[in-house]
Amino acid sequence: MRALIWEGKKDIRCESVPDPVIEHPRDAIIKVTTCAICGSDLHLFDGFMPGMESGDIMGHEFMGEVVEVGNANSTLKIGDRVVVPFTIICGECEQCRRGNFSVCERSNRNQDVANKVFGHTTAGLFGYTHLTGGYPGGQAEYVRVPYADRTHVKIPEGLTDEQVLFLGDIFPTGWQAAVQCEIEPTDTVAIWGAGPVGQMTIRSAVLLGAKQVIAIDRVPERLAMARAGGATVINFEEESVLERLADLTQGKGPEKCIDAVGMESHATRSFDSLYDRAKQAVMLETDRPHVLREMIYVCRPAGTLSVPGVYGGLIDKIPFGASMNKGLTWRMGQTHVNRWTDDLLRRIQDGQIDPSFVITHTVPLDQGPEMYKTFRDKEDGCIKVVLKP
Template structure:
C-alpha cells in the first residue's frame, strides 16, 4: 500500500509499505476513504515532536470502510463505514469507563517513554510519535485499527465523508475546549488562533450560547473566515490583544480564554518570542508558550484557561504568579473524542453546523508532501486539506 511516511524534519514522502494484517483478535483493517492533514501533524513535520522514527506512517484524522475484523470484534463487519478517533481506546479500563478516553491505561504500548516525561502515560494515538505508542497513522490506503471494537463510530446513512471526517479529531477538540472552559449563554470568550481547531472552537462556543467570541489571529484568510462565522477578530500585528480586549469589555476582560495554538506559537519580534525561538532552536524547551502567556494575562479574574493546543514537554517563563493572583482555573489535554461525537453528530444531522466550511484544499494521497508545505506555509489561502487515497 501507499502511505505518507516520516523521513525527518520537513521530509515526508509517499512510500510503499506492506498492507496491514490482523495481528490480534480485537483488530480490524479498514480501507481509508478520506484523511486529512491536521495542525498537530505539522508538529512532526517541523521537528517539534520527540520520538519520531524514519518509516513512521503519519496521520490521525481518517475514516474508511471495514475490510476485515479479528474474531473478538463482534460489533463490526466487512463493509461497515466508520470514523476512527485519533485516540485508541481499550473500552474497559478505569479511564475508558469514565469516558476519559485519551487517558486510557491499556493502549499506549510504549507508555514508559511518555511516563518518563509526564509521570503517567495516556492513550496510544494514531500517527503521533513513539511517545504515544508508535502506531501507524491514517494517511494511507489501509490501516490496522487496534481495539477496533472500542475505537470506532459507525457513520449513519446519508452523510458524506466530508461531513463527518472531522469528528475524528478537530471538531471534538474544539468542542472539548469550549466545554472545558464551561462556555454557556451570555459568556464572553477569547480564542487564540483561527486555524482548524480555533475555528471549530468558535463554532462550538456559539453552539453553547456564548454572547461574544473574540478571535486573535493575524493570517488574513483565517481572519476573514472567523469574521464570516461571527467572531470579533483582533489582529495582533495591529494592536495588542490585551489592550483591545480591555477596551472591548470595558476593562473586565473575557471570562473564558482558549489557547488553540499550542507549542508553535509566534509573535511579532517581542522579547519573549525571541527568547522562545532561541530556547527551542537549542532544544532547551519543547514549545513556544507565547500565546499561553498572553491568554493568562488577558483572562478575567476568576476565569478559566482552556488549552486544546498541543504542548510537548517543557516551556519556560510560565507566568504562574499572574495565574495565582487572578485565581485562574486551567483545563487541558488530549481530546476524549468518543465522549463528544454523539452530540456533535446530532448537530450535524440537524443542520446546526456544516463542518465542510473549513475545507479549502483537496487532493490525492500522492500529493501529500506538497500539501504539507502549502498548509505549513499558509500558501494559497490554505486552512484545511482533505486527501483521498
C-alpha cells in the same frame, strides 16, 4: 499500499509500504476513503515532537470502510463506514469507564516509555510518535485499527465523508475546548488561533451560547472564516491584542480564554517570542508559550484557561504567580473523542453545523508531501487539507 511516511524534519514522502494485517482479535482493517493533515502533524513535520522514527506512517484524522474484522470484534462488520478517533481506546479500563478516553490505561503499547516521560501513560494515538505507541497512521490506503470494537464512530447513510471526517479529531477537540470553559450566556470567549481547531472552537462557543466570541490570528483567510462563523476578529500584526481585548470587554478581560495554537505560537511585536526562539534554537526550551503568557495576563480574574493546543515538552517564563493570584482555572488535555461524538454526529444530522466548511484543499494522497509545506506556510489560502487515497 501507498502511505505518507516521516523520514525526518521537513521530510514527508509518499512511498509503498506493507499492507496492514490483523494482529489481535479486536482489530479491524479500514480502507481509507478520506483523511486530512492536522495542525498537530505540523509539529512532527517541523521536528518539535520527540519519538518519531524513520518510516513512521503519518496521520490521525481519517475514515473509511471496514474490509476485515478480527474474530473477537462483534461490533463491526465488513462494509461498515466509520470515522476513526485519533485516540485509541480499550473501553474497559478505569479511565475509559469514566469517559477519560485520551488517557486510556491500556492502548499505549509503549507504556514504559510514556511512564518515564509523563509519570503515567496516556492513550495510544495514531501516527503520533512512539511516546504514544508508535501506531501507523491514517494517511494511507489502509490502516489497522487496534481495539476497533470501541475505537470507531459508525456513520449512518446520507452523510458525506467531508461532513463527518472531522469527528475523529478537530470537531470534538474544538467542542471539548469550549465545553471545559463552562460557558455562560454572559461570557466573552477569546480564542487564540483561527486554524482548523480554532474554527471549530469558535463555532462550538457560539453553539454553546457565549455572549461574544473573539478570534485572534494574523492570516486574512482565517480571520475571514472566523468572522463568517460569528467571531469578532483581532489581527495581532495590525493591532494590540491587549488593548483590543480591553476595549471589547470594557476593561474587564474575557472570562474564558482558549489556546488553539500550542507549541509553535508566533508573535511579531513581543520580546518573549524572540526569547523563546533563542532558547528553542539551543535546545533549552522545546515549546513557544507566548499565547499562554498572554492568556494569563488578559483573562478576567476567576476566569478559565482552556488549552486544546498541543504542547510537547518544556516551557519557560510562565507567570504562574499571576495565574494563582487571579484565581484562574486551567483545563487542558488531548481530546476524549468518543465522549462527544454521539452528540456532535446528531448536530451534524440536524443541520446545526456542517464541519466541511473548513476544507480549502482536496488532493490525492501522492500530493500530500507538497501540501504539508503549503499548509505549514499558509500559502494559497490553505486552512485545511483533505487527502483522497
